[in-house]
Amino acid sequence: xxxxxxxxxxxxxxxxxxxxxxxxxxxxxxxxxxxxxxxxxxxxxxxxxxxxxxxxxxxxxxxxxxxxxxxxxxxxxxxxxxxxxxxxxxxxxxxxxxxxxxxxxxxxxxxxxxxxxxxxxxxxxxxxxxxxxxxxxxxxxxxxxxxxxxxxxxxxxxxxxxxxxxxxxxxxxxxxxxxxxxxxxxxxxxxxxxxxxxxxxxxxxxxxxxxxxxxxxxxxxxxxxxxxxxxxxxxxxxxxxxxxxxxxxxxxxxxxxxxxxxxxxxxxxxxxxxxxxxxxxxxxxxxxxxxxxxxxxxxxxxxxxxxxxxxxxxxxxxxxxxxxxxxxxxxxxxxxxxxxxxxxxxxxxxxxxxxxxxxxxxxxxxxxxxxxxxxxxxx
Numbered sequence: 110x111x112x113x114x115x116x117x118x119x120x121x122x123x124x125x126x127x128x129x130x131x132x133x134x135x136x137x138x139x140x141x142x143x144x145x146x147x148x149x150x151x152x153x154x155x156x157x158x159x160x161x162x163x164x165x166x167x168x169x170x171x172x173x174x175x176x177x178x179x180x181x182x183x184x185x186x187x188x189x190x191x192x193x194x195x196x197x198x199x200x201x202x203x204x205x206x207x208x209x210x211x212x213x214x215x216x217x218x219x220x221x222x223x224x225x226x227x228x229x230x231x232x233x234x235x236x237x238x239x240x241x242x243x244x245x246x247x248x249x250x251x252x253x254x255x256x257x258x259x260x261x262x263x264x265x266x267x268x269x270x271x272x273x274x275x276x277x278x279x280x281x282x283x284x285x286x287x288x289x290x291x292x293x294x295x296x297x298x299x300x301x302x303x304x305x306x307x308x309x310x311x312x313x314x315x316x317x318x319x320x321x322x323x324x325x326x327x328x329x330x331x332x333x334x335x336x337x338x339x340x341x342x343x344x345x346x347x348x349x350x351x352x353x354x355x356x357x358x359x360x361x362x363x364x365x366x367x368x369x370x371x372x373x374x375x376x377x378x379x380x381x382x383x384x385x386x387x388x389x390x391x392x393x394x395x396x397x398x399x400x401x402x403x404x405x406x407x408x409x410x411x412x413x414x415x416x417x418x419x420x421x422x423x424x425x426x427x428x429x430x431x432x433x434x435x436x437x438x439x440x441x442x443x444x445x446x447x448x449x450x451x452x453x454x455x456x457x458x459x460x461x462x463x464x465x466x467x468x469x470x471x472x473x474x475x476x477x478x479x480x481x482x483x484x485x486x487x488x
Contacts, residue, residue, distance in 0.1 A: 146183045148312060150305050151442050152452035155186035163189035166345060167196045174204055174337045181230070181298050184305045187452035191377050191460045193345040194370035199298065201343075201366040202290035206336035209284040212241040216263050217291045219250040220270035226401075226435045227299035228308045236324060240332035269474070272399060276478040282358075285476040289356040290363050293471030300463035303434035304442070342366070346373055354468070356476060371464065378461025381454045385416065386424045390431050390462060394469045402432050422447065423458060430462035 146154040157178060160168050164186050172178055182199060185192035203214050215237040222230035231251055239247030249257045250267065258264035265277040270292050276285055307313065311323050340362045346369040353364025354371075378387060393412055402408040409428050413421050426445035429437050446455055 145180050145310075145312070146178065146186075148307065149180060149184045150307075152184065152187050152305065152455055154180075154183045160186070163193055163345065167192050170200070170342060170345070171196055174200060174341075176333070180306055180310070181302050184301065185456055185460065188377060188456045188460070190346065190373040191457055193342075194373040195298070195301070195460070197342045197345055197366050198290070198294045198370045200337075200341075201339060201362055202287065202294040204333070204337065205339040205341070205362075207283070207287045207339065208281060209287045211333055211336060212238060212243065213263070213266060213284075214287065214291045215241065216246065216250070216266050217270040217288050218295050219247075220255060220267035221292050221295040222299050223250060223253055223255070224271040225296065225299040225303075227302055229302050229306050229310060230295065230299050232324075233310050236328040237332070240328040272470075272474070275475055278478050280478045282476065285478070286357055286361070286363060289471055289474050289476065290367065292474055293354070293356075293367070293467050296467035296470045297463045300430050300434040300466060301459060304430060304437050304459050340365075343369065346370065355472060356474070371468070374460050374464040377457035378464075381449055381458045382423060382427060382461060383420055386420055386427060387461070387465075389413075389416065389424060390427050390465055393428060394431055394466055397432055397469075399470060399473070406433075406436055419448075423449070427458060427462035430459050431466040434463070 146156065155164050157168055167186075167189075168178060168183070171182055175182075182192065182196050185195045203211075203218060207214075215234050219231055219234035219238060222234060231253075235247045235251035237247075238250060243260070243263070246258050246260060246263050249255055255264060255267040255271065258267060262277040265274060266288070268274040269276050270288070276288070280288070310327065311320055315323050343362070343365060348365070349368050349372045351368045351372055352359070353361070353366075353368040357364035357367060389412055406425075406429065409425055412428065413424055416424050422441075422444040426437065426441050429441060442455070445458065449455060449458065
């Protein structure tokens with residue numbers, strides 16, 4: 110029944126769009142998109158009508174500035190501070206006005222998602238690239254063949270996002286920081302999506318014969334209008350006095366946003382993970398070359414053996430999220446939840462591990478375009 114209902118709503122919106130040519134999400138489809146929070150796995154996301162306080166404030170901004178109640182953000186709602194952190198980094202990196210184009214930022218988002226084996230995010234952000242006027246690049250990104258992108262700058266930008274080369278020539282420093290912010294945000298979000306969502310933004314109930322039309326309709330939603338001003342989401346989390354990441358210009362909105370989000374997620378991790386588990390994950394990330402660690406999960410056994418047996422299930426989940434989130438399955442999640450049955454604790458555990466990986470991988474990206482010295486001066 111759900112599938113027929115959702116398809117009927119999509120069909121209604123498609124007719125409305127064809128007649129009115131509007132760019133705002135009409136009420137029927139907005140309602141259908143809100144129902145997508147029911148597809149979140151392992152936890153119960155807060156329904157829009159039940160949202161209060163910080164969750165309500167984030168949901169309102171998300172629908173206003175992103176155009177929909179995006180499940181990759183809404184899934185964080187069992188932990189309001191982590192929800193605010195996730196939206197803050199997504200909004201200020203991808204959505205808010207900046208010196209780089211939204212189309213280029215979407216290329217980065219899709220390319221990072223492909224490198225992280227996150228088909229859900231690849232599908233969403235490749236659709237956005239297509240909706241912004243570059244269907245060829247969108248098709249290459251969704252097919253996993255970024256080397257076939259015709260535009261040389263877009264091809265080089267996708268390669269940089271995957272860690273396979275420098276930025277295209279002529280990218281200014283401010284744009285390089287924005288691209289790094291997007292890459293860091295999606296290293297985080299890809300890991301959260303891998304654990305809590307399926308492989309596609311379209312429900313499994315949508316039949317194969319209707320998926321092409323449904324994707325075309327969703328693509329209209331993903332075409333942004335005028336970019337909202339930067340900094341409007343900072344109010345969702347308190348100022349910290351902490352410096353932002355090294356790649357963010359000091360005193361910039363990006364530096365402030367990522368600092369506030371980082372403090373919130375770190376506090377969440379401290380609530381749910383023992384210090385030696387967090388130290389183990391950080392140490393493993395520092396030594397990691399960023400490539401897939403292996404087909405099975407036996408690679409995690411040796412580092413986990415140094416922990417007390419009682420801490421290993423949660424540590425296994427955290428380590429898998431950090432280095433191979435696509436290897437997380439129900440068994441791993443159930444084992445980790447035995448000592449933290451509440452949804453908030455699970456969201457905060459996975460968020461901390463995803464954030465630790467994103468920070469590390471984002472710090473490794475070069476800010477220098479091709480033809481310049483690519484050294485970051487980091488030890």
